[in-house]
Amino acid sequence: MLTRTHAYFFAEGHAVLEARAAAFSGAGTIRARVAALGAAGLLERRDTRSLAVVRRQLAYRDPLDDLAFVIQELGCTPLERAGALPEVVAEARAGRRVLVFGLTEPEAGSDVRGIRTVAEPDGAGWRLTGTKHFISNAPEADGAVVFARVGETVGCFYVAAPPTSAQHVAAHSIGRLELDGTPATKVADKGFALAFATLERCRPSVGAAAVGLAARALHETIAHVRRRHQFGAPLAALPVVRLRVAEMGVELETATLATLHACHTRDAAGPTERTGYQSAVGKLVATEAAQRIIDQAVQLHGGAGVEEDAIVQRLYRAVRPLRIYEGATDVLYSAVAEHLLGAP
Numbered sequence: 001m002l003t004r005t006h007a008y009f010f011a012e013g014h015a016v017l018e019a020r021a022a023a024f025s026g027a028g029t030i031r032a033r034v035a036a037l038g039a040a041g042l043l044e045r046r047d048t049r050s051l052a053v054v055r056r057q058l059a060y061r062d063p064l065d066d067l068a069f070v071i072q073e074l075g076c077t078p079l080e081r082a083g084a085l086p087e088v089v090a091e092a093r094a095g096r097r098v099l100v101f102g103l104t105e106p107e108a109g110s111d112v113r114g115i116r117t118v119a120e121p122d123g124a125g126w127r128l129t130g131t132k133h134f135i136s137n138a139p140e141a142d143g144a145v146v147f148a149r150v151g152e153t154v155g156c157f158y159v160a161a162p163p164t165s166a167q168h169v170a171a172h173s174i175g176r177l178e179l180d181g182t183p184a185t186k187v188a189d190k191g192f193a194l195a196f197a198t199l200e201r202c203r204p205s206v207g208a209a210a211v212g213l214a215a216r217a218l219h220e221t222i223a224h225v226r227r228r229h230q231f232g233a234p235l236a237a238l239p240v241v242r243l244r245v246a247e248m249g250v251e252l253e254t255a256t257l258a259t260l261h262a263c264h265t266r267d268a269a270g271p272t273e274r275t276g277y278q279s280a281v282g283k284l285v286a287t288e289a290a291q292r293i294i295d296q297a298v299q300l301h302g303g304a305g306v307e308e309d310a311i312v313q314r315l316y317r318a319v320r321p322l323r324i325y326e327g328a329t330d331v332l333y334s335a336v337a338e339h340l341l342g343a344p
């Protein structure tokens with residue numbers, strides 16, 4: 001438990017929340033998991049370290065529980081920051097409404113300033129036209145927070161029951177929002193400011209999910225190398241295997257520290273203070289380390305590590321997108337360079 005091993009990062013209340021997350025076990029569709037998370041009181045608005053302790057626990061046991069958890073957070077945060085649609089937020093935080101976060105488009109990925117979805121006024125409301133893709137949980141969305149152009153600026157909108165189509169990414173629930181004159185409610189004028197603030201709050205916790213996946217991989221590997229005998233002894237007796245497991249442990253420690261530092265920095269900062277540098281460092285260090293740890297776990301399982309139902313094989317698929325979404329690693333390196341060197 002992070003609140004025990006890294007107690008100095010935490011405050012009162014975090015340990016209770018972490019224990020609650022550790023006891024949680026979801027199943028079935030994203031909708032069912034969101035409902036169960038709401039019933040367990042895990043979806044209430046909390047600080048970034050809380051997101052981290054919950055995500056570390058959920059990702060350790062089932063990455064789909066983590067996905068259900070964090071996408072609700074991504075959907076609720078812009079509405080809360082804008083003080084808009086409190087009834088939608090209340091339903092989502094109770095687990096009764098699946099919300100999604102619609103920023104990315106086919107021609108606007110890392111460079112979201114290229115988004116083409118447009119919003120046009122329609123009486124008291126708005127209509128949105130365009131395609132959002134790679135939207136987590138879109139196939140089960142009850143509502144979507146969508147960023148769209150209004151002339152030269154970008155606003156933030158809410159779409160109830162958005163039209164969707166499925167995409168297929170291993171170990172993930174994902175799809176497109178197919179908006180074609182779809183009715184929407186305006187949330188705020190300054191859409192990008194809301195989107196970036198939301199990502200800054202959630203991004204450090206991606207590292208915590210990575211740490212959860214990597215910790216599971218390490219524990220599975222320790223059990224495996226103790227159990228599996230080759231050359232007349234357990235694999236755990238071979239010096240090189242021992243070194244590899246030790247490396248995994250050291251990487252996991254580094255990843256955990258980088259993540260918790262980023263989360264703590266976000267929580268200690270004022271609401272208008274930017275902590276993008278620490279968020280970028282925490283996310284990229286942890287997700288890159290988790291990928292290496294899990295790759296090593298598969299290697300130490302040998303052929304058993306790539307069997308269809310092997311846990312480490314599922315972790316391998318689950319960890320990969322974490323290095324891409326909410327800022328691909330090299331995009332984050334660019335942000336770190338800009339922080340250190342200024343704009344090119």
Ligand SMILES: Cc1cc2nc3c(=O)[nH]c(=O)nc-3n(C[C@H](O)[C@H](O)[C@H](O)COP(=O)(O)OP(=O)(O)OC[C@H]3O[C@@H](n4cnc5c(N)ncnc54)[C@H](O)[C@@H]3O)c2cc1C
Pocket residue numbers: 101102103104108109110111133134135136137169172174321324325326327328329330331334
């Ligand atoms: C599983 C999954 C879930 C997702 N969920 C959501 C969601 O819920 N909502 C949402 O809005 N979006 C979501 N996304 C989209 C995600 O945020 C984008 O995939 C991501 O921002 C990268 O955009 P892209 O895929 O278009 O890649 P591109 O922008 O085409 O980038 C491809 C690669 O080019 C390199 N690159 C690009 N720009 C730079 C740069 N400035 N410096 C250095 N290298 C660079 C990087 O290596 C990068 O990985 C999700 C994506 C995935 C895979």
